[in-house]
Amino acid sequence: MNCLDYRRELLARAIESPTMREHRLQCVQCTAFRTEHLRFESRLQDALQVPVPPAFENRVIERVFSEPVPTQMLVSASRRRWLLGAAAAAAAGLIATPLLLSRREDPLALGCIQWVIKEEAKSIMMGAMPREEAVRVLAATLPLERIERLGQVRHIAPCPFNDGTAYHVVLSRGEDKITLLVMPEGTAAKRSRAQYEGMAATVITAGTGSVGIVGPSRAVVTGVAVQIGAAS
Amino acid sequence: MPDKLSAEDRARFESAVRAHAAELYRYAYWLARDRQLAEDTVQEAFLRAWRSFREVRDEHSVRAWFYTIVRNEFYRLSGRDAGRPQTVDIEELEIADSQAGVFGMEIRDALKGLPAAYAEPLALQVLGGFSCGEIASMLATTEGAIMTRLTRARQALKKLTTAESVKVRRGRLA
Numbered sequence: 001m002n003c004l005d006y007r008r009e010l011l012a013r014a015i016e017s018p019t020m021r022e023h024r025l026q027c028v029q030c031t032a033f034r035t036e037h038l039r040f041e042s043r044l045q046d047a048l049q050v051p052v053p054p055a056f057e058n059r060v061i062e063r064v065f066s067e068p069v070p071t072q073m074l075v076s077a078s079r080r081r082w083l084l085g086a087a088a089a090a091a092a093g094l095i096a097t098p099l100l101l102s103r104r105e106d107p108l109a110l111g112c113i114q115w116v117i118k119e120e121a122k123s124i125m126m127g128a129m130p131r132e133e134a135v136r137v138l139a140a141t142l143p144l145e146r147i148e149r150l151g152q153v154r155h156i157a158p159c160p161f162n163d164g165t166a167y168h169v170v171l172s173r174g175e176d177k178i179t180l181l182v183m184p185e186g187t188a189a190k191r192s193r194a195q196y197e198g199m200a201a202t203v204i205t206a207g208t209g210s211v212g213i214v215g216p217s218r219a220v221v222t223g224v225a226v227q228i229g230a231a232s
Numbered sequence: 233m234p235d236k237l238s239a240e241d242r243a244r245f246e247s248a249v250r251a252h253a254a255e256l257y258r259y260a261y262w263l264a265r266d267r268q269l270a271e272d273t274v275q276e277a278f279l280r281a282w283r284s285f286r287e288v289r290d291e292h293s294v295r296a297w298f299y300t301i302v303r304n305e306f307y308r309l310s311g312r313d314a315g316r317p318q319t320v321d322i323e324e325l326e327i328a329d330s331q332a333g334v335f336g337m338e339i340r341d342a343l344k345g346l347p348a349a350y351a352e353p354l355a356l357q358v359l360g361g362f363s364c365g366e367i368a369s370m371l372a373t374t375e376g377a378i379m380t381r382l383t384r385a386r387q388a389l390k391k392l393t394t395a396e397s398v399k400v401r402r403g404r405l406a
Contacts, residue, residue: 012378013363013364014357040386040390041358044389048354048355048358048359050258050261050262053257053267053271057249060253060274060275061246064249064278067282121297122284152374154372172372175373177371
Protein backbone atom coordinates (compact mmCIF):
# COMPACT_ATOMS: atom_id res chain seq x y z
CA MET A 1 0.00 0.00 0.00
CA ASN A 2 1.29 3.48 -0.85
CA CYS A 3 0.44 6.87 0.70
CA LEU A 4 -2.26 7.71 -1.87
CA ASP A 5 -4.03 4.37 -1.35
CA TYR A 6 -3.85 4.84 2.41
CA ARG A 7 -5.40 8.31 2.26
CA ARG A 8 -8.12 7.35 -0.21
CA GLU A 9 -9.10 4.34 1.90
CA LEU A 10 -9.14 6.40 5.07
CA LEU A 11 -11.29 9.13 3.51
CA ALA A 12 -13.77 6.54 2.20
CA ARG A 13 -13.94 3.97 4.99
CA ALA A 14 -13.06 6.29 7.90
CA ILE A 15 -11.46 3.37 9.73
CA GLU A 16 -8.10 1.72 9.39
CA SER A 17 -7.67 -1.87 8.19
CA PRO A 18 -4.64 -3.93 9.39
CA THR A 19 -2.92 -3.32 6.02
CA MET A 20 -3.47 0.42 6.35
CA ARG A 21 -2.15 0.38 9.89
CA GLU A 22 0.96 -1.44 8.74
CA HIS A 23 1.63 1.32 6.18
CA ARG A 24 0.90 4.16 8.60
CA LEU A 25 3.30 2.85 11.23
CA GLN A 26 6.11 3.20 8.69
CA CYS A 27 5.06 6.59 7.28
CA VAL A 28 5.40 9.89 9.12
CA GLN A 29 3.27 11.81 6.60
CA CYS A 30 0.37 9.36 6.80
CA THR A 31 0.59 9.33 10.60
CA ALA A 32 0.13 13.11 10.50
CA PHE A 33 -2.69 12.73 7.95
CA ARG A 34 -4.48 10.27 10.23
CA THR A 35 -4.10 12.52 13.29
CA GLU A 36 -5.75 15.34 11.36
CA HIS A 37 -8.35 12.94 9.97
CA LEU A 38 -9.37 11.78 13.47
CA ARG A 39 -9.77 15.40 14.56
CA PHE A 40 -11.90 16.09 11.48
CA GLU A 41 -14.05 12.98 12.05
CA SER A 42 -14.73 14.00 15.62
CA ARG A 43 -15.94 17.42 14.47
CA LEU A 44 -17.93 15.88 11.64
CA GLN A 45 -19.65 13.56 14.11
CA ASP A 46 -20.54 16.57 16.29
CA ALA A 47 -21.79 18.56 13.31
CA LEU A 48 -24.16 15.77 12.22
CA GLN A 49 -25.69 15.53 15.71
CA VAL A 50 -28.50 18.02 15.11
CA PRO A 51 -30.80 18.45 18.14
CA VAL A 52 -33.80 16.12 18.21
CA PRO A 53 -37.17 17.77 19.02
CA PRO A 54 -38.16 17.39 22.70
CA ALA A 55 -40.16 14.22 23.54
CA PHE A 56 -39.92 13.10 19.93
CA GLU A 57 -39.88 9.37 20.80
CA ASN A 58 -43.04 9.79 22.89
CA ARG A 59 -44.86 11.50 20.04
CA VAL A 60 -43.85 8.73 17.64
CA ILE A 61 -45.06 6.03 20.04
CA GLU A 62 -48.36 7.83 20.70
CA ARG A 63 -48.97 8.29 16.98
CA VAL A 64 -48.12 4.69 16.07
CA PHE A 65 -50.24 3.11 18.79
CA SER A 66 -53.20 5.41 18.16
CA GLU A 67 -53.56 3.95 14.64
CA PRO A 68 -55.88 0.94 14.22
CA VAL A 69 -53.98 -2.35 14.15
CA PRO A 70 -53.93 -3.62 10.55
CA THR A 71 -55.18 -7.14 10.05
CA GLN A 72 -51.97 -8.09 8.27
CA MET A 73 -50.19 -7.84 11.65
CA LEU A 74 -51.90 -11.06 12.66
CA VAL A 75 -50.04 -12.93 9.93
CA SER A 76 -47.21 -15.23 11.08
CA ALA A 77 -43.63 -14.06 10.98
CA SER A 78 -42.26 -16.66 8.60
CA ARG A 79 -41.59 -15.82 4.98
CA ARG A 80 -43.69 -18.78 3.86
CA ARG A 81 -46.73 -17.47 5.70
CA TRP A 82 -45.96 -13.97 4.55
CA LEU A 83 -46.00 -15.21 0.99
CA LEU A 84 -49.37 -16.92 1.43
CA GLY A 85 -51.05 -14.50 3.81
CA ALA A 86 -50.10 -11.30 2.08
CA ALA A 87 -50.84 -12.52 -1.42
CA ALA A 88 -54.51 -11.59 -1.25
CA ALA A 89 -53.74 -8.22 0.33
CA ALA A 90 -51.15 -7.61 -2.33
CA ALA A 91 -53.58 -8.41 -5.09
CA ALA A 92 -56.33 -6.26 -3.63
CA GLY A 93 -54.33 -3.41 -2.10
CA LEU A 94 -51.48 -3.03 -4.50
CA ILE A 95 -53.50 -3.25 -7.64
CA ALA A 96 -56.86 -1.80 -6.64
CA THR A 97 -55.50 1.26 -4.80
CA PRO A 98 -53.50 2.65 -7.69
CA LEU A 99 -56.40 1.85 -9.96
CA LEU A 100 -58.58 4.15 -7.89
CA LEU A 101 -55.88 6.79 -7.86
CA SER A 102 -55.40 6.85 -11.58
CA ARG A 103 -57.70 5.09 -13.97
CA ARG A 104 -55.65 6.17 -16.95
CA GLU A 105 -52.73 3.91 -16.06
CA ASP A 106 -52.56 0.16 -16.40
CA PRO A 107 -53.43 -1.50 -13.05
CA LEU A 108 -50.80 -4.23 -13.22
CA ALA A 109 -47.99 -1.78 -14.00
CA LEU A 110 -49.32 0.55 -11.28
CA GLY A 111 -49.39 -2.42 -8.94
CA CYS A 112 -45.69 -2.95 -9.60
CA ILE A 113 -44.90 0.64 -8.58
CA GLN A 114 -47.12 0.40 -5.51
CA TRP A 115 -45.38 -2.82 -4.52
CA VAL A 116 -41.99 -1.09 -4.72
CA ILE A 117 -43.24 1.78 -2.56
CA LYS A 118 -44.89 -0.39 0.08
CA GLU A 119 -43.15 -3.75 0.13
CA GLU A 120 -39.68 -3.51 -1.37
CA ALA A 121 -37.90 -2.51 1.84
CA LYS A 122 -39.48 -5.43 3.69
CA SER A 123 -38.47 -7.89 0.99
CA ILE A 124 -34.85 -6.68 1.13
CA MET A 125 -34.87 -6.79 4.91
CA MET A 126 -36.08 -10.42 4.91
CA GLY A 127 -33.03 -11.50 2.97
CA ALA A 128 -32.20 -12.89 -0.44
CA MET A 129 -32.76 -16.41 -1.75
CA PRO A 130 -29.81 -18.70 -2.60
CA ARG A 131 -28.39 -18.18 -6.09
CA GLU A 132 -28.89 -21.83 -7.10
CA GLU A 133 -32.57 -21.58 -6.24
CA ALA A 134 -32.89 -18.29 -8.14
CA VAL A 135 -31.30 -19.90 -11.20
CA ARG A 136 -33.86 -22.73 -11.03
CA VAL A 137 -37.04 -20.71 -10.44
CA LEU A 138 -36.24 -17.98 -12.97
CA ALA A 139 -35.05 -20.28 -15.75
CA ALA A 140 -38.35 -20.55 -17.65
CA THR A 141 -39.29 -16.87 -17.44
CA LEU A 142 -36.15 -14.74 -17.39
CA PRO A 143 -32.92 -16.68 -16.76
CA LEU A 144 -30.64 -15.20 -14.13
CA GLU A 145 -27.71 -14.98 -16.54
CA ARG A 146 -29.85 -12.74 -18.76
CA ILE A 147 -30.84 -10.60 -15.77
CA GLU A 148 -27.17 -10.19 -14.91
CA ARG A 149 -26.61 -8.67 -18.33
CA LEU A 150 -29.12 -5.91 -17.51
CA GLY A 151 -27.17 -4.59 -14.52
CA GLN A 152 -25.60 -5.53 -11.23
CA VAL A 153 -27.95 -7.81 -9.26
CA ARG A 154 -28.30 -6.54 -5.68
CA HIS A 155 -31.15 -8.71 -4.37
CA ILE A 156 -33.43 -11.60 -5.41
CA ALA A 157 -36.25 -13.00 -3.26
CA PRO A 158 -39.76 -14.42 -3.68
CA CYS A 159 -42.69 -12.13 -2.87
CA PRO A 160 -46.50 -12.22 -3.03
CA PHE A 161 -47.75 -10.30 -6.03
CA ASN A 162 -50.72 -10.35 -8.39
CA ASP A 163 -52.42 -13.37 -6.80
CA GLY A 164 -49.29 -15.50 -6.99
CA THR A 165 -45.61 -15.65 -6.20
CA ALA A 166 -43.30 -13.32 -8.07
CA TYR A 167 -39.52 -12.93 -7.78
CA HIS A 168 -38.27 -9.56 -6.68
CA VAL A 169 -34.98 -8.51 -8.29
CA VAL A 170 -33.14 -5.27 -7.50
CA LEU A 171 -30.62 -4.15 -10.10
CA SER A 172 -28.22 -1.24 -10.19
CA ARG A 173 -27.61 0.00 -13.68
CA GLY A 174 -25.24 2.96 -13.76
CA GLU A 175 -26.83 5.60 -11.56
CA ASP A 176 -30.27 3.96 -11.79
CA LYS A 177 -31.96 1.49 -9.51
CA ILE A 178 -34.27 -0.92 -11.33
CA THR A 179 -36.75 -3.33 -9.76
CA LEU A 180 -37.96 -6.38 -11.64
CA LEU A 181 -40.98 -8.41 -10.57
CA VAL A 182 -40.59 -11.69 -12.43
CA MET A 183 -43.96 -13.46 -12.57
CA PRO A 184 -43.57 -17.07 -13.77
CA GLU A 185 -47.31 -17.66 -13.40
CA GLY A 186 -48.62 -14.43 -14.88
CA THR A 187 -48.87 -13.75 -18.59
CA ALA A 188 -49.54 -10.16 -19.60
CA ALA A 189 -51.92 -10.01 -22.55
CA LYS A 190 -50.22 -6.87 -23.84
CA ARG A 191 -47.45 -4.55 -22.77
CA SER A 192 -48.76 -2.28 -20.01
CA ARG A 193 -47.33 0.95 -18.69
CA ALA A 194 -47.80 3.32 -15.78
CA GLN A 195 -46.24 6.31 -14.07
CA TYR A 196 -46.85 7.07 -10.40
CA GLU A 197 -45.04 8.80 -7.49
CA GLY A 198 -42.03 9.71 -9.65
CA MET A 199 -41.54 6.16 -10.93
CA ALA A 200 -42.32 4.46 -14.22
CA ALA A 201 -43.28 0.83 -14.81
CA THR A 202 -43.99 -1.49 -17.66
CA VAL A 203 -45.04 -5.14 -17.75
CA ILE A 204 -43.91 -7.31 -20.66
CA THR A 205 -44.18 -10.97 -21.53
CA ALA A 206 -41.03 -13.01 -21.03
CA GLY A 207 -40.61 -16.75 -21.48
CA THR A 208 -43.50 -18.60 -19.88
CA GLY A 209 -44.62 -15.62 -17.79
CA SER A 210 -44.18 -11.87 -17.57
CA VAL A 211 -41.90 -9.30 -15.99
CA GLY A 212 -42.76 -6.00 -14.31
CA ILE A 213 -40.00 -3.39 -14.64
CA VAL A 214 -39.96 -0.38 -12.32
CA GLY A 215 -37.42 2.43 -12.65
CA PRO A 216 -36.88 6.16 -12.26
CA SER A 217 -38.18 7.15 -15.69
CA ARG A 218 -40.07 5.81 -18.69
CA ALA A 219 -36.91 6.00 -20.82
CA VAL A 220 -34.91 3.85 -18.40
CA VAL A 221 -37.73 1.30 -18.06
CA THR A 222 -38.22 1.14 -21.81
CA GLY A 223 -34.48 0.58 -22.28
CA VAL A 224 -34.58 -2.43 -19.94
CA ALA A 225 -37.75 -3.76 -21.61
CA VAL A 226 -36.17 -3.51 -25.04
CA GLN A 227 -33.09 -5.32 -23.81
CA ILE A 228 -35.20 -8.12 -22.31
CA GLY A 229 -37.38 -8.30 -25.41
CA ALA A 230 -34.40 -8.40 -27.76
CA ALA A 231 -32.90 -11.30 -25.83
CA SER A 232 -36.17 -13.29 -25.67
CA MET B 233 -53.09 -15.48 21.74
CA PRO B 234 -53.03 -12.62 19.22
CA ASP B 235 -53.55 -10.11 22.06
CA LYS B 236 -50.66 -11.56 24.01
CA LEU B 237 -48.41 -11.51 20.96
CA SER B 238 -49.56 -8.02 20.16
CA ALA B 239 -48.56 -6.82 23.65
CA GLU B 240 -45.14 -8.41 23.24
CA ASP B 241 -44.71 -6.84 19.81
CA ARG B 242 -45.83 -3.50 21.18
CA ALA B 243 -43.21 -3.64 23.93
CA ARG B 244 -40.51 -4.66 21.43
CA PHE B 245 -41.52 -1.92 19.05
CA GLU B 246 -41.63 0.74 21.76
CA SER B 247 -38.16 -0.28 22.84
CA ALA B 248 -36.93 -0.10 19.23
CA VAL B 249 -38.44 3.38 18.78
CA ARG B 250 -36.76 4.64 21.94
CA ALA B 251 -33.45 3.14 20.84
CA HIS B 252 -33.43 4.43 17.26
CA ALA B 253 -35.78 7.43 16.89
CA ALA B 254 -33.12 10.08 17.58
CA GLU B 255 -30.55 8.74 15.13
CA LEU B 256 -33.24 8.20 12.48
CA TYR B 257 -34.45 11.77 12.98
CA ARG B 258 -30.89 13.01 12.41
CA TYR B 259 -30.54 10.86 9.30
CA ALA B 260 -33.88 12.18 8.00
CA TYR B 261 -32.78 15.73 8.77
CA TRP B 262 -29.65 15.35 6.63
CA LEU B 263 -31.78 13.94 3.83
CA ALA B 264 -34.39 16.68 4.08
CA ARG B 265 -32.40 19.63 5.53
CA ASP B 266 -35.74 20.57 7.06
CA ARG B 267 -36.84 19.81 10.62
CA GLN B 268 -40.56 19.47 9.91
CA LEU B 269 -40.05 17.18 6.92
CA ALA B 270 -37.55 15.13 8.94
CA GLU B 271 -40.07 14.71 11.77
CA ASP B 272 -42.90 13.78 9.38
CA THR B 273 -40.64 11.34 7.58
CA VAL B 274 -39.66 9.48 10.74
CA GLN B 275 -43.26 9.45 12.06
CA GLU B 276 -44.52 7.94 8.81
CA ALA B 277 -41.61 5.52 8.64
CA PHE B 278 -42.30 4.16 12.13
CA LEU B 279 -46.01 3.87 11.31
CA ARG B 280 -45.12 1.80 8.25
CA ALA B 281 -42.57 -0.23 10.19
CA TRP B 282 -45.12 -1.04 12.92
CA ARG B 283 -47.48 -2.53 10.34
CA SER B 284 -44.80 -5.07 9.38
CA PHE B 285 -42.97 -5.36 12.68
CA ARG B 286 -44.28 -8.83 13.44
CA GLU B 287 -42.35 -10.14 10.48
CA VAL B 288 -39.08 -8.99 12.02
CA ARG B 289 -37.42 -11.51 14.28
CA ASP B 290 -33.78 -10.77 13.54
CA GLU B 291 -33.00 -7.91 15.90
CA HIS B 292 -29.70 -7.22 14.13
CA SER B 293 -31.45 -6.31 10.89
CA VAL B 294 -34.06 -4.02 12.51
CA ARG B 295 -31.82 -0.96 12.51
CA ALA B 296 -30.85 -1.23 8.84
CA TRP B 297 -34.51 -1.93 8.02
CA PHE B 298 -35.58 1.29 9.83
CA TYR B 299 -33.00 3.30 7.88
CA THR B 300 -34.27 1.86 4.60
CA ILE B 301 -37.88 2.69 5.47
CA VAL B 302 -36.95 6.24 6.52
CA ARG B 303 -35.16 6.71 3.22
CA ASN B 304 -38.13 5.39 1.21
CA GLU B 305 -40.57 7.54 3.18
CA PHE B 306 -38.42 10.62 2.68
CA TYR B 307 -38.39 10.18 -1.09
CA ARG B 308 -42.11 9.40 -1.10
CA LEU B 309 -43.08 12.43 1.02
CA SER B 310 -40.71 14.85 -0.67
CA GLY B 311 -41.58 13.71 -4.17
CA ARG B 312 -37.89 13.43 -4.98
CA ASP B 313 -36.45 10.55 -6.94
CA ALA B 314 -34.63 7.98 -4.81
CA GLY B 315 -33.43 6.01 -7.80
CA ARG B 316 -31.62 8.92 -9.35
CA PRO B 317 -29.52 10.78 -6.79
CA GLN B 318 -28.41 14.28 -7.66
CA THR B 319 -25.24 14.06 -9.69
CA VAL B 320 -23.65 17.34 -8.88
CA ASP B 321 -19.96 17.34 -9.65
CA ILE B 322 -17.72 17.90 -6.73
CA GLU B 323 -14.35 18.95 -7.96
CA GLU B 324 -11.82 16.21 -7.30
CA LEU B 325 -9.47 17.82 -4.86
CA GLU B 326 -5.85 17.19 -4.08
CA ILE B 327 -5.38 15.10 -0.98
CA ALA B 328 -3.20 17.57 0.82
CA ASP B 329 -0.93 16.95 3.79
CA SER B 330 -2.03 20.10 5.52
CA GLN B 331 -5.64 20.18 6.73
CA ALA B 332 -5.21 22.83 9.38
CA GLY B 333 -7.93 24.92 10.96
CA VAL B 334 -11.20 22.99 11.07
CA PHE B 335 -14.16 24.65 12.79
CA GLY B 336 -17.22 22.72 14.05
CA MET B 337 -19.94 25.18 13.05
CA GLU B 338 -18.36 25.63 9.66
CA ILE B 339 -18.57 21.88 9.06
CA ARG B 340 -22.30 21.97 9.73
CA ASP B 341 -22.69 24.92 7.35
CA ALA B 342 -20.64 23.07 4.74
CA LEU B 343 -22.70 19.90 5.22
CA LYS B 344 -25.87 21.85 4.46
CA GLY B 345 -24.42 22.79 1.10
CA LEU B 346 -23.25 19.29 0.23
CA PRO B 347 -25.33 17.60 -2.55
CA ALA B 348 -27.63 14.83 -1.26
CA ALA B 349 -25.78 12.18 -3.26
CA TYR B 350 -22.73 12.87 -1.08
CA ALA B 351 -24.35 13.82 2.22
CA GLU B 352 -26.53 10.70 2.35
CA PRO B 353 -23.77 8.07 2.41
CA LEU B 354 -21.80 10.27 4.80
CA ALA B 355 -24.75 10.41 7.23
CA LEU B 356 -25.25 6.64 6.92
CA GLN B 357 -21.58 6.01 7.68
CA VAL B 358 -21.00 8.56 10.44
CA LEU B 359 -24.41 8.51 12.14
CA GLY B 360 -25.45 4.96 11.33
CA GLY B 361 -22.05 3.30 11.51
CA PHE B 362 -22.74 1.33 8.34
CA SER B 363 -19.88 -0.02 6.22
CA CYS B 364 -19.38 1.00 2.59
CA GLY B 365 -20.78 -2.39 1.51
CA GLU B 366 -23.92 -1.98 3.65
CA ILE B 367 -24.48 1.56 2.37
CA ALA B 368 -24.09 0.32 -1.20
CA SER B 369 -26.84 -2.27 -0.58
CA MET B 370 -29.13 0.31 1.01
CA LEU B 371 -28.68 2.76 -1.87
CA ALA B 372 -28.68 -0.01 -4.51
CA THR B 373 -25.35 0.96 -5.96
CA THR B 374 -21.80 -0.38 -5.96
CA GLU B 375 -19.33 -0.25 -3.09
CA GLY B 376 -16.88 1.54 -5.39
CA ALA B 377 -19.41 4.28 -6.13
CA ILE B 378 -20.06 4.75 -2.42
CA MET B 379 -16.33 4.94 -1.65
CA THR B 380 -15.92 7.60 -4.33
CA ARG B 381 -18.80 9.64 -2.96
CA LEU B 382 -17.51 9.39 0.62
CA THR B 383 -13.99 10.38 -0.40
CA ARG B 384 -15.22 13.36 -2.39
CA ALA B 385 -17.60 14.42 0.38
CA ARG B 386 -14.80 14.49 2.94
CA GLN B 387 -12.42 16.24 0.54
CA ALA B 388 -15.02 18.91 -0.17
CA LEU B 389 -15.83 19.41 3.51
CA LYS B 390 -12.16 19.65 4.41
CA LYS B 391 -11.54 22.19 1.70
CA LEU B 392 -14.59 24.24 2.66
CA THR B 393 -13.65 24.24 6.32
CA THR B 394 -9.96 25.09 6.18
CA ALA B 395 -9.04 28.31 7.88
CA GLU B 396 -8.27 30.00 4.58
CA SER B 397 -11.64 29.13 3.06
CA VAL B 398 -13.49 30.30 6.16
CA LYS B 399 -11.61 33.61 6.11
CA VAL B 400 -12.46 34.12 2.45
CA ARG B 401 -16.17 33.44 3.02
CA ARG B 402 -16.24 35.65 6.13
CA GLY B 403 -14.51 38.36 4.14
CA ARG B 404 -17.17 38.14 1.42
CA LEU B 405 -19.91 38.46 4.02
CA ALA B 406 -18.28 41.41 5.78
